[in-house]
Amino acid sequence: MSQSGDHAASLFSPFRLGEIELRNRIVMAPLTRNRATRGSDAPNALNVEYYRQRASAGLIVTEGTQISQQGQGYVWTPGIYSDQQIDGWRQVTDAVHAAGGKIITQLWHVGRVSHVSLQPGQQAPVAPSAIPANTKTYIESGFTAVSEPRELAADEIPGIIADYVRAAENAKAAGFDGIELHGAHGYLLDQFLRDGSNRRSDAYGGSLENRVRLVLEVIEAVAAVFPRGRIGIRISPVSPANDARDSDPQALFGYLVERLNETGIAFIHVVEGATREARDYLPFDYLALRKAFKGAYIANNGFTRELAIETLAEDRADLIAFGRLFIANPDLVERLQQDAPLNAPDVATFYGGDAAGYTDYPSLAEKAA
Numbered sequence: 619m620s621q622s623g624d625h626a627a628s629l630f631s632p633f634r635l636g637e638i639e640l641r642n643r644i645v646m647a648p649l650t651r652n653r654a655t656r657g658s659d660a661p662n663a664l665n666v667e668y669y670r671q672r673a674s675a676g677l678i679v680t681e682g683t684q685i686s687q688q689g690q691g692y693v694w695t696p697g698i699y700s701d702q703q704i705d706g707w708r709q710v711t712d713a714v715h716a717a718g719g720k721i722i723t724q725l726w727h728v729g730r731v732s733h734v735s736l737q738p739g740q741q742a743p744v745a746p747s748a749i750p751a752n753t754k755t756y757i758e759s760g761f762t763a764v765s766e767p768r769e770l771a772a773d774e775i776p777g778i779i780a781d782y783v784r785a786a787e788n789a790k791a792a793g794f795d796g797i798e799l800h801g802a803h804g805y806l807l808d809q810f811l812r813d814g815s816n817r818r819s820d821a822y823g824g825s826l827e828n829r830v831r832l833v834l835e836v837i838e839a840v841a842a843v844f845p846r847g848r849i850g851i852r853i854s855p856v857s858p859a860n861d862a863r864d865s866d867p868q869a870l871f872g873y874l875v876e877r878l879n880e881t882g883i884a885f886i887h888v889v890e891g892a893t894r895e896a897r898d899y900l901p902f903d904y905l906a907l908r909k910a911f912k913g914a915y916i917a918n919n920g921f922t923r924e925l926a927i928e929t930l931a932e933d934r935a936d937l938i939a940f941g942r943l944f945i946a947n948p949d950l951v952e953r954l955q956q957d958a959p960l961n962a963p964d965v966a967t968f969y970g971g972d973a974a975g976y977t978d979y980p981s982l983a984e985k986a987a
């Protein structure tokens with residue numbers, strides 16, 4: 619790439635994401651870290667420090683944040699349905715804003731990817747159809763198979779949409795700049811989208827039109843809380859994460875994007891390839907989605923500095939989201955700018971624990987000192 623010096627600037631140039639002004643094109647991807655306060659699942663001072671350290675990102679997308687207890691699938695993930703959780707998130711958004719950053723929250727309902735011990739009244743997790751996912755979760759005692767789900771009755775769906783709306787209202791009260799719907803990785807919205815997990819015969823299953831219905835209804839509902847220019851959705855078209863499967867992802871996500879255009883939301887955030895694994899896991903035409911979608915395209919999964927620069931130079935994305943690199947490098951933006959060496963992430967401390975492997979990765983300045 620002879621022009622990489624010129625193109626490198628675009629990774630560090632401002633971008634208007636819908637109604638949100640970003641100071642660069644670098645996004646901190648949503649990252650589950652399981653360090654919310656035990657008992658309340660509210661963000662705490664350690665979480666505030668973690669996000670504050672990473673506020674130089676153009677945009678932070680918070681870790682998946684359950685919209686209800688029913689929406690929780692792993693132990694110690696934060697929620698956004700109680701007053702204590704809203705107060706905790708307010709501390710986070712205040713710290714990020716004070717450092718000049720922007721932050722949106724990822725609204726999460728796991729659907730069938732849960733365990734009875736996490737569910738209200740130890741009930742079965744809910745899903746579009748009573749088909750168990752071949753995947754694991756972790757609970758207080760460690761990794762375990764997810765529990766058998768039960769099929770949602772049609773008359774329960776308005777209650778789930780209402781939970782999204784309440785979560786969006788809480789996100790607004792907590793000072794977030796916007797929201798991202800978690801529509802990826804085999805969680806509830808993705809379960810409705812795909813024919814491998816959705817065998818419903820009502821208005822929410824069968825045809826593509828029916829399978830995208832819940833996503834569109836959730837968007838319309840939360841658009842009464844946040845302007846459409848502050849709403850986006852994350853998708854993972856071919857990722858097998860959490861046993862997600864569909865007979866024709868290209869048709870499904872092509873159709874979804876057409877319908878998303880009608881909603882006027884600001885962005886799609888696309889996990890390209892297999893989550894945390896190969897980008898070329900299965901063939902898929904991401905550029906077709908990028909071209910078809912009228913809003914911004916955030917690309918994610920395994921990006922290096924070089925690939926990020928090249929992707930923006932080729933106009934294959936507007937923004938690049940980095941996950942693991944942001945875990946290990948609080949000052950990732952500065953390091954990418956200087957093409958400085960990166961700290962390596964420590965997988966053993968990804969999920970759960972304390973400050974170790976969370977807020978103790980050194981910045982360049984701290985390393986030099």
Ligand code: 8OZ
Nearest residue numbers: 650682692802803859893
């Ligand atoms: C890793 C561990 C637990 C949850 C996702 C929210 O895959 C997650 C997640 C990732 O989107």
